[in-house]
Amino acid sequence: KQLDISLNQFNTLPSEIGKLTSLKQFDFGGNPLEDPPPEIIAKGSLHVVSYLRQQLEQGREYLYEAKFLIVGEGGAGKTSLAKKLLNPHYELDVQECSTEGIDVIHWEFKLRDGTTFRANIWDFGGQEIYHATHQFFLTKRSLYALVVDVRQDNTDLYYWLSIVNLLSESSPVFIVKNEKQDRQCEVNERQLKSEFMDSLEKVCTTNLADNRGLNEIKIAIQNRIAQLPHVGTPLPKKWVEIRRTLEMDERNYILFHEYIRICELNEFTQIANQLQLSEYLHDLGVCLHFQKDPVLKHFVILKPEWGTAAVYKALDTKAVRDNCGRFTRIQLNEIWSEHQYADMRDELLQLMMRFKLCYEIPGCSQHYIAPQLLGINAPEYDWNDSANLIFRYRYDFMPKGILTRIIVELHEYIEDQQLVWKTGVVLTSGSARAEVIEHYPRSEIRIRVSGSDQKRWLSAITHELEKIHRSYNSADNPTENRLRYQTLIPCNCSVCIGRQNPHDYPYKVLQQFLRDRQNTIQCQKSYQMVDVRRLLDDILYGALDVLPMQESMSRSDDDPQSFPQQGISSIVQTAQKQVYRPSRQERLNLIQTINTLPKPQFEELVYALNPPPGILPSNIAAQGNRASELLRWAEGAKDIGLPAILEVLEAMNVPLSPRPDHS
DSSP states (O other): OEEEOOSSOOSBOOGGGGGOTTOOEEEOTTSOOOBSOHHHHTTOHHHHHHHHHHHHHHOEEEOOEEEEEEEOSTTSSHHHHHHHHHOTTOOOOTTOOOOOSEEEEEEEEEOTTSOEEEEEEEEEOOSGGGGGGHHHHOOSSOEEEEEEETTOSOOOHHHHHHHHHHHHTSOOEEEEEEOGGGOOOOOOHHHHHHHTTTTEEEEEEEBTTTTBTHHHHHHHHHHHHTTSTTTTOEEEHHHHHHHHHHHHOOSSEEEHHHHHHHHHHTTOOOHHHHHHHHHHHHHHTSSBOOTTOTTGGGEEESOHHHHHHHHHHHHTOHHHHHTTTEEEHHHHHHHTOSHHHHTTHHHHHHHHHHTTOOEEOTTSTTEEEOGGGSOSSOOOOOOOOTTOEEEEEEESSOOTTHHHHHHHHTGGGBGGGTOEETTEEEEEETTEEEEEEEEGGGTEEEEEEESSSHHHHHHHHHHHHHHHHHTTSOSSOTTSOOSOEEEEEEOOSTTTTTOSSOOEEEHHHHHHHHHTTOOEEEOTTTOOEEEHHHHHHTTOOOOSOSSTTOOOOOOOTTSTTSOOOOOHHHHHHHHHTOOOOOOHHHHHHHHHHHHTSOHHHHHHHHHHHOOOTTSSOOTTSOHHHHHHHHHHHHHHSTTOHHHHHHHHHHHTTOOOOOOOOOO
16 A cells, blocks of 8 residues: 655656555655656656556557747747748748737657657747746746847846746756847857856857858757657557647637547546646646636636737737726726637636736726736835834845735735835735835845734735745745745844844844854844844744635745744644643554645645754655654654644644544
């Protein structure tokens, strides 16, 4: 019932594992796996076993295809490059409109061994308004081309290389210099390659008007894309057949029951397998199926580019832009009056909300705001700057759109539904007010809170920011932070306290001081020695449910760069007051429950209990080993005990066997 092959060098998992129908625990972490695909591995061991079983039952088919994504500023020549790759004789149209949203083009060519390879070219609109959906479509295991128009000095190479590196997990990138009118462009290739050594592979030069350098670029793309690690990955045969059927369907979307019917016609009949396949295709960007959304779950969008084009058709409408992003449902009906959109207006609006592109104004039914279109100037408002709680996030690289997502997530708390602008917002809860400002040139978000109950309100806002930060994490390793930043805690010495520009300390440094039993740290403004625990106590909030929107945190203390969601410790404190000896059956139920937790939930449990460093094996060790050590420590630790674990699991909504009443 248990299989542990972790910490080996397996590249693939044998399909025969699918025969183990009684398998309850399967640990395969720490292997450099290429098959199953990472999209399946990220779903957990049950999905992996199901995938292998389907491979065994259906046979396998090898796919030779990959995504080629073309990014860059608007008007740089991205669409021209895509069309020239397919047809070198394509005549450039100087009046050609810029791409709205995303265009997807299929490009087939022969490999050296005669195998037909298909590159799916994704041509992205370059205008800033389109950046908000990059997180959904800039995928890993792809090849990227960053197109630069040498006549315009407006391409932020650092931004584009950083966002691709962040979202694609260091997929290979080519810079393509489009030397229009043969104007030369100097790129500091050596410096860029030293900074982006994991991703930037080649800097190419072309003039798409006369095809100079085009053939060399074309050959380089074909050779490199065929070498991507997942190319030739075997998939269950039915998966490939159904995918082809869906891609050949000329409709933009189908009803979910039509998708089920397509699966059944291909003798693919189990609903769990059908849902697993639609989830896999969604993760790849082949189609969109939001299984947990109450509106969108009834549809499978076969052409993602159709959905994004509809979304940006609304946001690019002059009346919406002129009104600083405010629009009504009546306007949407007019914008989406074409036949291809008319029957899907509700779903397209839901898609906009799913992408965090807009929100409905509270108390103003069917009126919406797209925050990325808000005015740049802050409205006038009063602020009491005495005794403020000040908190900052400083990013190594700050992707665009973090603040707009915060505005969407917390829009119900916008003061008077008026104090919001493109780079800031004032959020109110009771007598607590929070000003959240984005300073993009400094790669910083600054929060200051006034009024009473400041720590509670700060905790709620930072919780939402942490959720956004974690959304950039790798699906393969959800506890590994891809987005690098510091959380800065304000000094409370006699000079800094109450000031708007106090000295601040990285949260990670304060944690390390406590681990090393260093109880004080020096302020660099007053040179006073400051109590570390008091610094944290002045910021951290101890209640569990700050707001109904709070969700439990899924991170391990192994990488403590981010500010934690507060409150789980209170569960432990409550549990410490209970003393009883669990029965053997309860102990068995407990270890079985912990052993089968998904890894993010297990790491959440570890974080809540906070065992001392060195108690648990490394997080690359088998979960069963870590779980055993966690229980052994909890049972023997003073003021912890097994009841603490039970209480935390219950707070995480993990189902447990009934416990006897020990009151």
